[in-house]
Amino acid sequence: MFPLARIRDRTFGRLAPLMKQRRVRRVSAAVLFFVLLTTLLAVQFVPDKVNLKEGQVSPVQVSAPRSVVFEDKGKTEELREQAAAAVRPQYDRDPLVSGTVQRDIANTIAAIKDIQSDPKASQQNRVDRLKSDLPFTLPAATLAVLAQPASGSLDQVERAVNGLVAQVMETEQGVTPDKLDSIKKNLCDQVDRLQFSASYQNLAEGLINHYLRPNSFYNADKTHLLKQAAMNTVQPQMVTIKRNEIILRPGDVVTRDSLAKMEALGLVQPGLSWRMFAGSALLVALLMMVVLLYLHQQNREIYLQAGHLYLLGIIVVVVLAIAKAIVAINLPQWPELGALFGFMVPVAAAGMLIAILLDSQVAMLVVSVISFILTLMIDGQVNFGIVALVGGFAGVYSVSKLSQRGDLARAGVFTSAANVVAILIMGLLGNNPFGLVLTSALIFGLINGILSSVLTIGALPYLESAFGITSAVHLLELSQPSNPLLKRLLTEAPGTYHHSIIVGNLAEAAAEAVGGESLLVRVGAYYHDIGKIKRPYFFIENQMSEENPHDKIAPSLSTLILTSHVKDGVELAKEYKLPKAVVDIVEQHHGSGLCSYFYHKAMENGGPDNINEDEFRYEGPKPQTREAAIVLLADSVEAAVRSLHNPTLGRVEGMVRKIIKDKLMDGQLDECDLTFRDLDTIAAAFMQVLSGIFHSRIEYPDLNKELERRKARGVGARKQSSRKSAGG
Known part of the structure; x- marks a missing residue:
């Protein structure tokens, strides 16, 4: 135990620092x-197909879930082999061989005749000469007979043997090497029927066995070409399977034809081969590389954030795992509907989550990748991938501009409608029964959209919390007046609340104008002054009476009270678990700006030599983002414009541009990415909002004079009426 414990501690001790490295x-x-x-793509966890082999008895009924036309490759190959076998081997004939053989036979017969007709030679001498001159061996008795003159018998043997040789060599195929022995035997049998004497029969058989040789030789190339041509004439054997056609019944023996039909329908459970696993691994690696390259080129912010990459991976894995589980569902009672469960895979949930949490364009890419993998998971059935792609794109589009939380529910409805239309189209293209197409579109399309919306709403808070991402949905929740912290601000510091609402309007308009995150800016503006809840009456917008508490304390203490609302606001924001982006705006909305009123007041009281300017500045930090900088400018502009006694549009615009210039010259915008053009655009956006607040109004007449005029008019009317009555 102790050695194992030491090994474990040593191993983890070495790995722990390594795992802290970002790249690792x-x-x-x-x-x-x-x-x-790779495992999700290659491994079938829940077998949804039969595992039958040829010759096995089927324990279940197998029906075709869809219509399909396929090539029976086994049957086609069998017919092609038969066509190739019907082609006869091709030989090249040598026309000179037949003549050469016949001449050799004739020369041998002539030599025997010469020996027989030699009158000077004795019998023994002729036998010896025959024995030495003949190229083949004959029995001694046969040589003794051949040594005696009998030219007529030799002529008969010559004619018979040459006739047989010529006959067999001039056939269509001729004499081939592989058939030489059988042809020799056949010719010898024919010689036996010619009724020669035994000696001359031996001579004829010797001539045939010795001189007969092949005159046709096998041509492999020509034979191969003819066999190939014959195989090419065989057309592919196409087999048509109709929907619901019974392939096997319980108790049927699995044949080659039934097995081919099940393979074409994808009903046979394949074994996990190394080729399949390797192919799946390479495909997954390729798709991951495509996504990473896209992020590296088009969205470097997500690429550099490891948490964002982990989020993408988790969403893709979870959605594909759900897809694997849905596709594995089997309904023996309704095989037609069970084969369409792939339409329920909530790919749109992945698109909506990524679009809300990260980026809409990245969501489109991930939806495309998931749809492609889903097509491969469901045996290459493109209709499921297309429906997933359409539904995913619809989900991304429907959440691209969230304005309230109810938009997520509407996104589910929008996704359902897109899925219904896509399933209808794919069903009609597949030539399926219209009733089944309509039913599957309504059922699976609606379930897909609702399931996607439910998964998105349910997973969103956990993903936001786990990865520290502030989504538009969370920001919308924070912008509601019913939020507890905003309620406190309204009741405890009402002036600050209304100030924050106006700042939010100004900042939102400016953020939209320069392409910033307008929703974040609006929410940040709502909460930027929440620190004033702690001491609301020390801020002028919350002072109901003319008494100002700052008149009774030193400027340095007033500055401390004013600047502390930033720190108090950060503490309150963290206490109420506001997102980090909003907390940053609360902390940076004054930057390191100068409390100029109290600074100048202190200068008047104590003299410039005794005053340290840094003591009258906010602690900072300066705005780090354009959103925080916009809130800083909007806050300063609203407070300054509100202090104007005669806020005409000209004076308001002059004040707006002066405030922006002062903040720029004070260095408060040095650490954000706003440009001079952005500042000009922001000033114009501020003026557009402020012009609606400080527009010119109709000057109403003096009410006292109007009442006197109406009273005098009423008295005159009564006198005139009484005169008319008297005259009547």
């Missing part, structure tokens, strides 16, 4: 997601 963590996460995705 990213590579480890990439490997983990790679393994998970």
